[in-house]
Amino acid sequence: MVASIDIKGLRFSWRGRTSFSLAVPDLKVAAGEKLFLLGESGTGKSTLLSLICGITTPSEGRLVLDGTNLPDLSASARDRFRAEHIGVIFQMFNLLPYASPLENILLPLAFAPNRKARVANQRAEALRLTSALGLNETLVTSAGTTELSIGQQQRVAAARALIGGPKLIVADEPTSALDATSQAAFVDLLMTQAEAAGATLLMVSHDARLANRFDRHLDLADVAQATRGMA
Amino acid sequence: MILLRLALKSLRSRILTVSLTVFAIALSVALFLGVEKVRTGAKASFADTISGTDLIVGARSGGVQLLLYSVFRVGNATNNVTWQSYQDIAARPEVKWIVPLSLGDSHRGFRVLGTTTAFFDRYKYRGGRDIDFAQGTQFNDLFDTVLGADVASELGYKIGDEIVVAHGVASFTEHDDKPFRVSGILEKTGTPVDRTVFVSLAAIEAIHIDWQGGGRSQTPISAKDVRQMDLKPKSVSAALVGVTSRLKIFTLQRWINDYTQEPLLAILPGVALSELWSLIGVAETALIGVSTMVVITALLGMIAMIFSGLNERRREMALLRAIGARPRTILTLLTTEAALMSLMAVLLGLALLYTGLFVAQSYIDAAFGLYLEITWPSRRELVVLALVVLAGTLVSLIPALRAYFLSLADGMQVRS
Known part of the structure; x- marks a missing residue:
């Protein structure tokens, strides 16, 4: 099976008032795999996700997503690559407050022509995803984004990450703002939809309780070595 | 998008x-x-302060100065135009009409203009608009006066009121022996006409007939007696001239500027107005x-x-x-x-x-x-x-x- 993420000898270092470096010797995620990364804050979690999403560039090493080595691409090509291939869900503030839920879901398509081309009827597809994620239709089309509960907002964010079928879904603590019962429900819905779309799911969380629902779980500390210091 | x-x-x-x-x-x-x-x-x-007038004629000075005292009633004429010269110009074949302007007196801060009734027909503003009477008529009697809109409203005058003209622009000597009666009040025009007191040219002559060298003479002539006298003026301050054809404007202007009996100046109002505008x-x-x-x-x-x-x-x-x-x-x-x-x-x-x-x-x-x-x-x-x-x-x-x-x-x- 082709690897969705293939990282080898990756190094990143950042120097400012403090210095920070991250090394990822080897990380492979198979296509369609659902991987859970357990990481406390400060373990280089955000940096690793930024690297995978192509927002920050490594100083050395290979970072291959679906056969494309990201460090080889220009900054704008990486932005385009992210738009086309990756759906991102954050812990909170996932949505533009001034756009409706439906507009938020459809927004990535504006930056990703190929994803857009895969969606014949945008509105119908958005509603199909949200109803699969357990959101009722009027909520998506008529309610204001700020009127939604946190749980509802996270589902809208999931629909936005999934629309147009990107190959990789990156979820950064997507459940931390939810209460315990909705956490499991959310992860299950997200997994089902990622599976249905044939996408790889990479979720990072500090909460180990959800780990055994995934195909595989790793401790971030075993994957990446972060070092901090004063410059 | x-x-x-x-x-x-x-x-x-x-x-x-x-x-x-x-x-x-x-x-x-x-x-x-x-x-x-x-x-x-x-x-x-x-620029619309005066229109319909082809030339303004006065004693030789500057164009802007002539415009200022004849149209805007600012400053004074350095010299007058003699009645003989005025008659000579009026007799020119190019001249269609001519309106004399006689300045020098005032009424409570407003300038008094001696002219003929033709002024109200010939003076146009804002691209050919006529001066209209808000009330009353133009002067019929020797001691009738017509007031500009601002004069009437600021001083609260109405038809039939009596007013006394002061000698000079800022003086305390008044022609109180010969009061005027308000016969008409003009509509507001937005031009210096609003701030002018109009009397007939003969009236200007009449109130000055017993004056000599800036003072009242020892032998006053009453308002009643003056009516029997010859009130032909000796001079005027300036004159507005209309020509028979626009093509004649420059011919007449040159004739006036070359007039040998007296140093005269004829100006085109439009030219002088834009000259003045460039100053302010x-x-x-x-x-x-x-x-x-x-x-x-x-x-x-x-x-x-x-x-x-x-x-x-x-x-x-x-x-x-x-x-x-x-x-x-x-x-x-x-x-x-x-x-x-x-x-x-x-x-x-x-x-x-x-x-x-x-x-x-x-x-x-x-x-x-x-x-x-x-x-x-x-x-x-x-x-x-x-x-x-x-x-x-x-x-x-x-x-x-x-x-x-x-x-x-x-x-x-x-x-x-």
């Missing part, structure tokens, strides 16, 4: 600050255009300068508003970046917002201006004699409006670039 929609929605979500900013720019734009309207209106009103036109540059500063201030206000909003919008920008927006897209989004605000401000400014014009036009005309024409924006004004939108967009690059670099540094996470 999506950016435009996002920009509009983002602006709508901050409706209060955005509308205040837009309103400030709109006011400044309306002010700028208003100043422009007043400026062109004032210039036009000024410095004020218009100052006006434009001030209103430009106001527009710049309003645009700076918009920049400050965008800057202050940047920090709370970092989250939004990181989000846009995460779903695939380039830093350049963030830059475009912010400048688009500024361009939209400037555009709305310009449109609102136009709306404010035209509303103001429609509401205040007649009041301004009545109160200041300033006629502001309601026309479509001129080419020059459209250029100014386009420049405001352009300037608003350009200056927004400053906060937009800041956002660009912030979003480069922040990436998907906002570091605080």
